[in-house]
Amino acid sequence: MAATGLRFQSAAFFSARQRDAGTKPFHHCSPHRIPIARRIGLLKTKSSNGRPQISASFSNEMLDESLSGERAPEQQGGSTVSITVVGASGDLAKKKIFPALFALFYEGCLPEHFAVFGYARSKMSDEELRTMISRTLTCRIDKRENCGDKMEHFLQRCFYQSGQYNSEEEFAELDRKLKEKEAGRVPNRLFYLSIPPNIFVDVVRSASRTASSSGGWTRFIVEKPFGRDSESSGELTRSLKKHLAEEQIFRIDHYLGKELVENLSVLRFSNLVFEPLWSRNYIRNVQLIFSEDFGTDGRGGYFDNYGIIRDIMQNHLLQILALFAMETPVSLDAEDIRNEKVKVLRSMRQLKLEDVVVGQYKGHVKGGKSYPGYADDPTVPKGSITPTFAAAALFIDNARWDGVPFLMKAGKALHTRRAEIRVQFRSVPGNLYRRNIGSSDLDQATNELVLRVQPDEAIYLKINNKVPGLGMRLDRSNLNLLYSERYPREIPDAYERLLLDAIAGERRLFIRSDELDAAWAIFTPVLRQLEDKRVAPELYPYGSRGPVGAHYLAANYNVRWGDISSDDS
Numbered sequence: 001m002a003a004t005g006l007r008f009q010s011a012a013f014f015s016a017r018q019r020d021a022g023t024k025p026f027h028h029c030s031p032h033r034i035p036i037a038r039r040i041g042l043l044k045t046k047s048s049n050g051r052p053q054i055s056a057s058f059s060n061e062m063l064d065e066s067l068s069g070e071r072a073p074e075q076q077g078g079s080t081v082s083i084t085v086v087g088a089s090g091d092l093a094k095k096k097i098f099p100a101l102f103a104l105f106y107e108g109c110l111p112e113h114f115a116v117f118g119y120a121r122s123k124m125s126d127e128e129l130r131t132m133i134s135r136t137l138t139c140r141i142d143k144r145e146n147c148g149d150k151m152e153h154f155l156q157r158c159f160y161q162s163g164q165y166n167s168e169e170e171f172a173e174l175d176r177k178l179k180e181k182e183a184g185r186v187p188n189r190l191f192y193l194s195i196p197p198n199i200f201v202d203v204v205r206s207a208s209r210t211a212s213s214s215g216g217w218t219r220f221i222v223e224k225p226f227g228r229d230s231e232s233s234g235e236l237t238r239s240l241k242k243h244l245a246e247e248q249i250f251r252i253d254h255y256l257g258k259e260l261v262e263n264l265s266v267l268r269f270s271n272l273v274f275e276p277l278w279s280r281n282y283i284r285n286v287q288l289i290f291s292e293d294f295g296t297d298g299r300g301g302y303f304d305n306y307g308i309i310r311d312i313m314q315n316h317l318l319q320i321l322a323l324f325a326m327e328t329p330v331s332l333d334a335e336d337i338r339n340e341k342v343k344v345l346r347s348m349r350q351l352k353l354e355d356v357v358v359g360q361y362k363g364h365v366k367g368g369k370s371y372p373g374y375a376d377d378p379t380v381p382k383g384s385i386t387p388t389f390a391a392a393a394l395f396i397d398n399a400r401w402d403g404v405p406f407l408m409k410a411g412k413a414l415h416t417r418r419a420e421i422r423v424q425f426r427s428v429p430g431n432l433y434r435r436n437i438g439s440s441d442l443d444q445a446t447n448e449l450v451l452r453v454q455p456d457e458a459i460y461l462k463i464n465n466k467v468p469g470l471g472m473r474l475d476r477s478n479l480n481l482l483y484s485e486r487y488p489r490e491i492p493d494a495y496e497r498l499l500l501d502a503i504a505g506e507r508r509l510f511i512r513s514d515e516l517d518a519a520w521a522i523f524t525p526v527l528r529q530l531e532d533k534r535v536a537p538e539l540y541p542y543g544s545r546g547p548v549g550a551h552y553l554a555a556n557y558n559v560r561w562g563d564i565s566s567d568d569s
């Protein structure tokens with residue numbers, strides 16, 4: 001098979017970066033898994049996790065076959081990818097999706113033949129869409145060359161179709177426009193549903209009937225929330241599957257696309273020093289912490305129907321927990337990883353009401369500035385008891401994790417913006433140096449591994465260390481891998497990675513329906529109880545550290561939150 005047709009634009013850039021990097025190839029935009037390419041032995045480079053990756057000479061036909069699993073008919077001119085952002089006028093589209101697509105284009109990671117379409121009810125011309133998008137596009141901080149030209153080239157490939165979300169006719173109109181741009185090439189189509197969940201099924205029904213690709217693949221990225229509980233999530237899955245095969249559904253959890261979350265498995269499975277310690281034998285507790293220093297800010301209407309447990313814990317934090325706690329997968333293939341995640345999720349105990357603390361932020365005046373409470377948001381119903389903060393203690397009933405508390409804490413309008421994983425290890429039995437450790441509480445002198453997902457990505461390990469000098473005094477110090485120092489290039493946004501993977505047909509970072517069922521099974525009973533019993537959230541001031549109840553919950557399990565110590569907060 002000739003390596004002609006679609007080429008990743010990265011060819012020139014790729015080799016330039018390889019030269020710049022000095023030694024190893026720079027694998028910034030390779031999808032994770034290219035089985036057919038490996039089979040036919042064309043690829044010479046290896047990715048950082050040892051897997052083969054796309055080379056500059058990857059042909060259309062190879063791409064079609066390897067990435068979609070569906071053999072495309074032989075056609076003149078190779079293949080093309082059209083990405084339709086449904087809900088193009090919305091917040092997420094403007095803030096994340098178009099900028100991520102531009103970043104991929106800028107880095108040479110999009111296929112040669114591609115088009116971006118916006119679809120929404122708002123009336124807009126192509127030009128107006130371009131103006132709207134251009135306001136949020138940014139250039140890589142570390143690589144600004146030709147950015148203006150690249151923006152212009154990218155915008156020329158962006159088009160708009162206005163339509164109702166349930167209109168087969170208007171999706172058929174989109175289909176006609178897509179065909180024009182596809183110009184007889186094998187058409188691959190990706191729809192990104194960046195819309196409120198109540199219209200997911202309308203869009204999937206209409207688009208799958210009248211705007212599916214004939215000959216190439218058709219995939220749908222579906223944004224959260226995937227239902228409100230087990231029942232509604234199951235209903236959504238069944239409705240989607242009336243129109244789509246599971247392989248066409250890419251349920252996105254953008255935390256899985258974050259650099260540090262990606263690195264979690266690398267840390268575990270490619271460093272001998274960690275995996276042997278990764279169990280109840282050495283780990284006392286694990287903490288998954290998410291905080292934002294702003295409130296719901298105009299998204300109160302959406303948020304009030306969900307609350308922080310559904311918004312952050314049931315998906316982002318639980319996904320991280322699954323990656324943290326799963327057994328070693330057979331391989332890095334999507335199904336092997338997702339199988340292990342499902343197993344660990346299914347080993348988890350249903351969360352109990354007594355293991356949950358909920359809070360809601362109230363207005364606060366600080367430094368002469370007043371910060372509104374959640375209930376002051378005009379889009380929030382009066383008297384709402386929706387939690388904007390929650391802390392929870394979860395347990396995995398399997399041999400590896402029996403009895404180890406996995407503590408989660410998530411909140412809006414707190415004192416800082418941060419997401420991190422904290423692993424607190426047991427104390428050293430019969431510690432010879434117990435008298436030399438400043439604190440009398442040996443639990444305070446245990447090792448702690450911290451993966452700071454954001455901001456300022458870092459991995460650090462707290463160790464006990466001798467303070468230099470003639471005496472023998474120990475203190476706690478950090479072995480610190482600060483990304484901005486070690487890797488001084490901009491870290492791609494999670495949406496870039498996930499879009500690239502969806503185009504490549506790589507499902508590893510997307511949620512399978514059985515994973516979703518298992519995730520909802522853990523949280524649904526407690527969510528129901530909180531609502532049925534109308535549990536009142538503990539109020540906390542905007543910009544504070546959240547309800548004190550979170551500390552009592554942790555104390556029940558003999559745990560101290562790691563983010564409150566003076567050297568970390």
Ligand SMILES: NC(=O)C1=CN([C@@H]2O[C@H](COP(=O)(O)OP(=O)(O)OC[C@H]3O[C@@H](n4cnc5c(N)ncnc54)[C@H](OP(=O)(O)O)[C@@H]3O)[C@@H](O)[C@H]2O)C=CC1
Nearest residue numbers: 087089090091092093120121122194195196197223224225
């Ligand atoms: N915004 C964010 O930060 C995040 C969002 N998400 C998820 O992404 C999806 C999109 O979010 P976001 O962009 O904030 O949503 P928006 O509320 O901005 O809605 C997107 C677009 O959908 C259309 N729309 C809005 N409400 C309705 C309605 N009731 N009926 C029909 N169409 C409507 C509007 O387009 P028009 O009127 O032009 O048709 C709007 O521009 C949601 O599922 C959300 O949960 C997930 C993570 C973060």
Ligand SMILES: O=C1O[C@H](COP(=O)(O)O)[C@@H](O)[C@H](O)[C@H]1O
Nearest residue numbers: 224254292311312316419454494
């Ligand atoms: O999914 C969501 O995530 C954002 C936080 O994402 P981040 O990447 O900025 O950390 C959160 O604000 C939002 O409420 C939630 O729906």
